[in-house]
Amino acid sequence: MNTIGHLINGKTFVEGSQSQDVFNPATGEVTKKVDLASKSTVEEAIASAQAAYPAWRNTPPMKRARIMFKFKQLLEENADKICELVGEEHGKIVHDAAGELQRGIENVEYACGIPELLKGEHSKNVGPNIDSWSEFQPLGVVAGITPFNFPVMVPLWMYPMAIACGNTFVLKPSERDPSSTLFVAQLLQEAGLPEGVFNVVNGGKEAVDTLLTDERVKAVSFVGSTPIAEYIYSTANANGKRCQALGGAKNHAIVMPDADMDNAVNQLLGAAFGSSGERCMALSVAVAVGDAAADQLVSKMKEAMVSLKVGNHSDKSNDFGPVITCAHKDKVVGYIDSAEENGAEVVVDGRNPQVSGYENGFFVGGTLLDRVTPDMLSYKEEIFGPVLQVVRVKTMQEAMDLIDAHEYGNGTCIFTRDGEAARYFSDNIQVGMVGINVPLPVPVAYHSFGGWKRSLFGDLHAYGPDAVRFYTKRKTITQRWPSAGVREGIEFSMPTMK
């Protein structure tokens, strides 16, 4: 059986001391193994990155960018292969994997513009004949720790910009679906990146803790759940590292009575169930303002959900695939059970989906819960499954209060035609990414991604302009030249110290 290893200093290899099963979640079968790096292997990766740093730091940004141009090209040429690898281990349908890859490529495209993005500010005459300017210099070795749900995209949020900024990188991807991440890393190597600039180690807590404590690592980017994000952030900070750690979410959509309801339903379908709801931007709660809107929403949603098709990643007619593990399947079902017990109405029940030919797969069908209330566990916690919950409120203000009271503040959306309602909502809601009739308001790669409240720990958001600031440190230089000796011909011969 194939074992997925590590990429260090331009070479892939398997350490061999410890490994873990990799499943195909659609069949429930173990298909590969993933090697788990020991502390010394991680340290080797860090050393490799450290060694590559000085030369890479001094490589002109335009040359660094050119490798990103080539990388983009290779990603596009290898798109099918990448999507297949994602599908096999994560379970998402290939069209969904293609969307993930596309979003990832957009971050590479942004990194191609690094010469522009790295410009500092130059001030002439801050005093008489004194000039001052800022430079944004790289940090050194930077680490990334990424989740299973976007094995291609989330790493691409991090390392293209970090590397384009002049840093070298060690990535610790999810051990659940490591193949696509590693394959993509090899494409970057193939694009001409010098050895050691980008390294990948697979592993578990030992690997993570090594990255968090090794003093050669200057910064850590993390995406995952909130408890882990909090751990990563505090540990990294205590070890003198810069850190940004993105955690969980509970994204609400407000459905206003004046919304174009067919459009809203259509948007919600993809936003709630796409990728089995295993997205930190999944729209998992619809807050309907007024019972009339709620009734219409639920009935149209129920109708639309009839056509939802669950199954294997390779069949493009499927809408979504299995969840990542058997344990996670049980957890999602548990949330539905609990909501039902506490009075929610299970309008569409996905707890026992029939997926012919994939009876052992970790499938949960699209589920619609109505009359969910804020005290239910299914409302309070992030389900990370294909479950859309409808909460009914009387006013828009009540809907907004609900959102603001939630622990998380990642994404949110309002469905309305009304300019005033949209502006009031986007201005006041305590959420970092806001959609107006856009259910998944994931910023494009040239803006930045980040939630508020306990959805993100750190000052700066992920990718886009903020990534430049996160992956560099500001240096300010103030310069005055002492006298006009040479210019005025007084001393063509410089004073010597003899």
Place this chain on the structure above:
Amino acid sequence: MNTIGHLINGKTFVEGSQSQDVFNPATGEVTKKVDLASKSTVEEAIASAQAAYPAWRNTPPMKRARIMFKFKQLLEENADKICELVGEEHGKIVHDAAGELQRGIENVEYACGIPELLKGEHSKNVGPNIDSWSEFQPLGVVAGITPFNFPVMVPLWMYPMAIACGNTFVLKPSERDPSSTLFVAQLLQEAGLPEGVFNVVNGGKEAVDTLLTDERVKAVSFVGSTPIAEYIYSTANANGKRCQALGGAKNHAIVMPDADMDNAVNQLLGAAFGSSGERCMALSVAVAVGDAAADQLVSKMKEAMVSLKVGNHSDKSNDFGPVITCAHKDKVVGYIDSAEENGAEVVVDGRNPQVSGYENGFFVGGTLLDRVTPDMLSYKEEIFGPVLQVVRVKTMQEAMDLIDAHEYGNGTCIFTRDGEAARYFSDNIQVGMVGINVPLPVPVAYHSFGGWKRSLFGDLHAYGPDAVRFYTKRKTITQRWPSAGVREGIEFSMPTMK
């Protein structure tokens, strides 16, 4: 005896439960008392800031800026009074206090430009008919904790920008010289700031810890010593707050053999001894490249130091005044003793200055130590006194290695005429603020202030452009309007939910 109190919700008052002496360091006498706020007084300040926040957040930036314009005017009109207050409690000479005030005012001037600085990025057509833009929204209640050495300037690094960004503020200044800080705060109130937007509490650890743990406080800015900075940073982070904490420094100047030596000496004089060396940007180490340069530097420096005049703040002919406390005087003298014992040559000895009429003042005279080595305590630690140490090296690279090996990385400088040397130095040195023939490379107010290594904890630097990012959080909005119903006249009557 006058007791300095607090400014909360527009009113000054003394709590009265606990207080501490305020000295005139030039006479050694207690001249005032400062009230130390209890937890409940600090909470009252926070509550006041919290109450003022919603209205202030919604005040257009241009209107917020206008209060800063008026504030600047009042600072200029009250300059003499402010400098006098600084001098009486801190001891710095009035011309030095005037310089401090001027640097502070420049931060107010920068805050006057907040409408420009708060601009977000707008992208048309991120997708078909989808637009996206970013807004930089205020955080809420923000706290500042500031040191004794710049009682006017360092607070002005923080609150003008924080408030201009739409936050409300609680400042905990140094309890050693609280009068000028409070007086300046009252001027801001007088400039038309709504009550509660800016509050000042004097106090000690109880006050600090209240600010660090109260969940209504969203961010903390700190300037002080590194151990405290580290404590502030980790505590604030653990309590879910954004934090930037500026700590200690050990600023080296490299003196190259081709330097204009008279100019270098002249510059070093002010940079090493100004404000008794109690500046985090004080230039306390001169690294001479080659013995010839060192000999010339030491001899010219010694000669120049003859004219240095130490004394009371009110006499403008003085160059610098006392250090802040008796204990600090002893500490500074201890560093000199220790260096001498370990082989440094005391070229100019300031340990027993004669300041006629101020025999009980906390004075240390300008001191020049030659042949200091990196293993000496006086080299390793921040002295924060009027002591310039000369280290001799053979090459510029050796000088740079020395700087990079030091724990701190705040400021540094090179004296040379040579473009290549200057560029190599500024590019490679691991220090955040670099001067080329500029001994105190404090960035102007429209750039940002920040050291590297253990001189600053946090991602973003103080004041200037970084202050906008520190005192705001990014919100990204993505907007699509659903259909052309109204525009195309299909549905002038919006669908209702009856």
Place this chain on the structure above:
Amino acid sequence: MNTIGHLINGKTFVEGSQSQDVFNPATGEVTKKVDLASKSTVEEAIASAQAAYPAWRNTPPMKRARIMFKFKQLLEENADKICELVGEEHGKIVHDAAGELQRGIENVEYACGIPELLKGEHSKNVGPNIDSWSEFQPLGVVAGITPFNFPVMVPLWMYPMAIACGNTFVLKPSERDPSSTLFVAQLLQEAGLPEGVFNVVNGGKEAVDTLLTDERVKAVSFVGSTPIAEYIYSTANANGKRCQALGGAKNHAIVMPDADMDNAVNQLLGAAFGSSGERCMALSVAVAVGDAAADQLVSKMKEAMVSLKVGNHSDKSNDFGPVITCAHKDKVVGYIDSAEENGAEVVVDGRNPQVSGYENGFFVGGTLLDRVTPDMLSYKEEIFGPVLQVVRVKTMQEAMDLIDAHEYGNGTCIFTRDGEAARYFSDNIQVGMVGINVPLPVPVAYHSFGGWKRSLFGDLHAYGPDAVRFYTKRKTITQRWPSAGVREGIEFSMPTMK
């Protein structure tokens, strides 16, 4: 009788060879005379600006800004006097003059931020050890030529930014209402501007042509009518000068059926009749979509116009005052006559207003014309009077086609609640300044002002960020230092050429 003269090299004086009457338009009486500068006086102003240029160019931007801070303060302290001067010669009501002044002051506030605005772009390592950066250097002597309708504001669009950028300036204001412009110029002098940096010459075509042809003048900013703008632009260009020339306008508001009609009427009242409609951003055409909207608009407008009060500038209860000259009054009335003859319905007739006590004043009352068509002269040309014309169309597209077909493209507005309609309108309309429920979409001072089509000649808009680009030229510097001789100690003694 008082004669208004010139300000050159810090001194005001009257040349005395030629002059022109200045009227009080509310009484129809001549109250002052204005001196008309001969070519030699204008050349003297240019010479004065030229002489002041080198020192001013080298004054640090922060110091230049400080004069703007002081200027703002003086403008505010002298607000009543300024408004009175405007009212006496222009006729606008003092509250309207105060609004004009306020808008002008906002440009001074923006100029206070010049250190930030002048920042160039710095790129490290454009090649190996090669850096490059841009500087925005001033042009030299710059001229401004301004219209009668905003004697305070429009000059303040120009010279504060031009001067803050490091240029020196010669202003040729309107000869119809010169007093306030000159008074304001003296305040800038009083604020500490070095003599010769800012000069004012009153005059006619001879003065204008001297400015347009003198080779020492590097750039010209103009605001006025389109035929003159076109002349200014082509003449300035033919003489090697940079030029921006703002011309006429015909600003339409689309009133959609879903608009909040009371709000729309309320907004239109001020936008159409304020300042007697003598504004290049006056909203002079309301395009109602559908007869129902049109009927409602016209009836509500008619009702609202009953309360409009016309009269002398000093009475704050008045809504607007006279037009600028008797000839202009006749011209405005002529447009109304012509529209009526061609079938427009005169709903409210302002042709013979009764202004008790001011029977000889140049008054036209608020006039509302319905059923205006695009072929009428009153529609095609800019009336510059208190006349609102209603055009009726069937669809929003028809309304937009109308706007796009007009020669001018200065400002426009839509009244609607609908996000989609607003976005389609603002995206597609061929007009430079667009309001969404904002009838006078004059950009704030930190954005830029400029129309499209024949409303503006030139690449860059007025004031705001574009002003920095207009009043400076880009210089790009590329730097490499040749070898490490000095740094590596090989040649402390520079090679000499003996």
Place this chain on the structure above:
Amino acid sequence: MNTIGHLINGKTFVEGSQSQDVFNPATGEVTKKVDLASKSTVEEAIASAQAAYPAWRNTPPMKRARIMFKFKQLLEENADKICELVGEEHGKIVHDAAGELQRGIENVEYACGIPELLKGEHSKNVGPNIDSWSEFQPLGVVAGITPFNFPVMVPLWMYPMAIACGNTFVLKPSERDPSSTLFVAQLLQEAGLPEGVFNVVNGGKEAVDTLLTDERVKAVSFVGSTPIAEYIYSTANANGKRCQALGGAKNHAIVMPDADMDNAVNQLLGAAFGSSGERCMALSVAVAVGDAAADQLVSKMKEAMVSLKVGNHSDKSNDFGPVITCAHKDKVVGYIDSAEENGAEVVVDGRNPQVSGYENGFFVGGTLLDRVTPDMLSYKEEIFGPVLQVVRVKTMQEAMDLIDAHEYGNGTCIFTRDGEAARYFSDNIQVGMVGINVPLPVPVAYHSFGGWKRSLFGDLHAYGPDAVRFYTKRKTITQRWPSAGVREGIEFSMPTMK
């Protein structure tokens, strides 16, 4: 014989009514013909661009960028072919053509970042609940007119950015070497650009004048000689078009006595003779400060020039090739003759180069003239040939005065090690592009290219950030939403106009 035609609406064709010979300048033989477009063919190109505009304008910038990504890839894949085409018709050696292509590609790379570059400025609360933002909208159909000396690079300065900004384009390249330009245009078509977005017409004055007068063309970019640039600029402006027209140059290098002379000579060799000096950034005058520096420069230069090799484009060991035409060869030789007659010393004489096997080619060898004076014709005019002239001065100030007195102000350079001299020079010299020890200070693609004085007509420079401003117009939108009816549930049913 092959005839080079036009590319209109995605198709290449030959009109056939008029044509002109295309030479191989190394052999002196006619190798192809180029079709000269009539007015109607140019109008067809404009119509094609006009038709393609609406859809292209609405294509999201990210999608427009993707075509540029693909274009870059095709340019790299076809590099050899392109360089061969350039060499055959222009004569430059293939390594030089490769350099030209590379510089061109860098502009395509910059255009790939258009989503970032098109961001407008968004301001929240410019007034209470009023927002304002700017959009940079494309102009429509834009034309480019380009010179023979960079048939690949100069067009690539223009159309990639113009097209990425959303414009459509008509290019009129030089009729002397049209093949490479057309071939490159076809690659852009192949990259997926919709038909009609980019069109190429070959032609002469008729074609140019059609572009300058057709009202559908909104802007013109030109690079060529100053007299033509002036004609283009004034004609375009008179026809209501935006224009930037880059003209001639006379680029001086100051050689200071402290310069690294070997480095200076080495740099000058390439900068003066590369591409036979047919570059608007060619360094054609060396101003030596002091006779010692001059003597050393001339003697080292003479020695170095011995190895200069002139010949056919395909032989990579050659340094440069022929000039473009026989007439141009005569003109260059005439300048040398004239200088000699007027007292210049011909140190190295390139008037009769022996190029074996290419006896009929238009060759001029590298020529070095010493003791050139400012009154000589060869100094006053742009030679555009491989001639380096040495002028001797006594002081750096004299050298700078010379440069500032010249009609042109394109590029300049100083050779020195001294920071002060370099800063004084770059600050004060009246030239748009300044090199410090960089002899050809052509800004990289992410800065902008532009000379001062009569080297450029227009406000904005070519390519880089300025290109965004040149190829777009600013629209400022101000938005307020009228009332909270929908949000507050008062009127879910919008008011209708029945």
